[in-house]
Amino acid sequence: MTLIKFIEIVAILVGAFSGFIEARRKRMDLVGVFTVAFIAAFGGGTLRDILLDRRPLFWVTHQEYAIAIFVLALIASPLIRTLRHIVSERLIVIADAVGLGLFSIAGVSAALDANMPLFIASMMGVITGIFGGVLRDIVCNEVPMVFRDGKPYAICAFLGNWMFLLMGLYTSVSHDFALWSSALFISVLRLITWKFDIQMGR
Amino acid sequence: MTLIKFIEIVAILVGAFSGFIEARRKRMDLVGVFTVAFIAAFGGGTLRDILLDRRPLFWVTHQEYAIAIFVLALIASPLIRTLRHIVSERLIVIADAVGLGLFSIAGVSAALDANMPLFIASMMGVITGIFGGVLRDIVCNEVPMVFRDGKPYAICAFLGNWMFLLMGLYTSVSHDFALWSSALFISVLRLITWKFDIQMGR
C-alpha cells in the first residue's frame, strides 16, 4: 500500500468517525449513523464534483470505502467507546489535519484540471476540505461548527491552497513537490493553530 | 392508465402530502407548502439523478406532477382536514409502503443503467426511496425522522434492493419479475415491520 493510499484511508475514517460521534450524540439509529458518517467523509468532495460536473464520483469508483463505513456503522457504539480508550484526542487531531491538507490540495488540483480560475480553485480546495463537516452539521440540525468556532481551520486550507497555486505559477518546482509541500504546510499550520489555540478575531 | 402509472401517481401524492402536513405544522405559507411538498415528492429521485448525472429530471419531463402539487398546495389546509376524515392512517402507510418499494427498485435500476457498482446501486435505491423525506425535514429545520425513529424503513428498501441485485446476478428470472417481486418484497416487509412495530436496536 502506498503512502498516499494510507493517508487517504485514515483521512476518510477520521471524517466518518466525526459523523459517528455527531449522529450518536443526536441519538440517531443505524440509518442515520451510516448516512451522517458517509456525508461527513465524502460530502466535501461530492459537492466539489457536482459544482465542477465531474463524474464518476470518488466513492462510486471506490465502493469499498462505502462498504467499510457501512460495516463500521453497524458497530459504531462499541467502536466509539473502544477508540476513546485507545486513541487520544491528539492523534485524532493529527489525522484530521493530515486529511485536511491532502483533500484540500486534491480539491485545488481537480479544479485546475477543470480549468477553474485561481480564486475559484482555491475555494474548491477549501470546499473539499470542510464541506463534509458542514453538510454533516446541517443534516444534524446544527449551525456548522466550522462557521462559528472561530478556529482558523478553513483559513489554513485556504493559505495552503494559495501556496500550491503560487508555486505552480511562479516557481519551477515539480508538480509533486508543490502538492506535497502545500499539503504538509496546511497540516502543520492546522496543528500549530490547534496547539496554541489560536482564534480568529470576529 | 397502466398499473405502474397509477402506483406512481399515488406514491408521488403520498410524498407530497407528507410535505403538506410538515409544512403546515411549521406554519408555512403557500410558497413553503408547495416547495416542501415538491421536495418531499421528488427530492430523492432528484438527488439520485444529480449524483448519477442523469438528465432530464423526472419532474421536468412530467411537469403535470409539479402542476398538480401546485394546485393541491393552494387548497392544502382544507385538503388535509378532509383527507383526515376519509383516509385512515392505515391507507396512508400502505400507499407509502408501495411507493417505497417502487421508487427504491426504480432507483437501483437507474443506477445499474449508469454502470454503478452493486453496493452503490443499492445505496442509490435507498436514496431514491428516503431522501425526499430527509430533504423535507432539513428544509423544515428538523433532524430527519428516518435517521432517528429507529424504524427499519430504509433497511426494508436496502434488503429489497439486494434481493433485486442478487436475482439479476444469480438467477435467470426475467428483469420484470425481479423488479416487481423485489418492490413487492420491500412493501410487504415495510408493512410487517409497521404492523408489529419492529424497532432496530441502537
Next chain:
Amino acid sequence: MTLIKFIEIVAILVGAFSGFIEARRKRMDLVGVFTVAFIAAFGGGTLRDILLDRRPLFWVTHQEYAIAIFVLALIASPLIRTLRHIVSERLIVIADAVGLGLFSIAGVSAALDANMPLFIASMMGVITGIFGGVLRDIVCNEVPMVFRDGKPYAICAFLGNWMFLLMGLYTSVSHDFALWSSALFISVLRLITWKFDIQMGR
C-alpha cells in the same frame, strides 16, 4: 458599465449583505460570514444550473464577484454598521426588488434555453430568485423566511415569470421588451406589496 451590469452588481451585493447580516446574527466567524454571503448571493442561480446541468457556473466565469464578497467579508462588521447609518431600509428593499425581477427572468430565460416546459421554466425562475435566501437560512439553521413570512415575495416572481412566458407565446413584442417589462413588473409588484404590507392568506 452597462445598466444591466450595474443592476447585476447591486443585486449580488444585496444578496451578499443579507448573508453578512444573518451570519453575524448567528455569531459566525469570517469563514461562516463569507460562505453564508456567497450562498445567499449565488445559491439560487447555482441550484438552477445544477438542476439544468448548465456549466460553467456564473460565479466561476465571474470570479471577481467571489473575490469582492471575500474582501467585503473581511470588513463585514464595520461595513454593516456603516451601511445601517447611510443606507435606509427603503433603499435595500428597492435594490432587492430590482434584483428579484432581474434574476427571476434571467432564470426563466436560462430554463427556456435548456428546453424546459413552461411550468418548469416558471419554477426555475422562482428558484433563481429565492433559493439564495432559502439556502442561506438552511445553513444558518432557520426555517427559510420566504416559506413562512406570508409575504408574496416568490408569488411576485412567479406572476412576472408567467407574464414573460405568455408575452413570448402570444404576442409579437421583441424578446428584450418582454424580458425588461417582466422584470420591471416583478420589481414594481414586489414594492407595491411591500409598501402596503400585503399578506397572503394561509
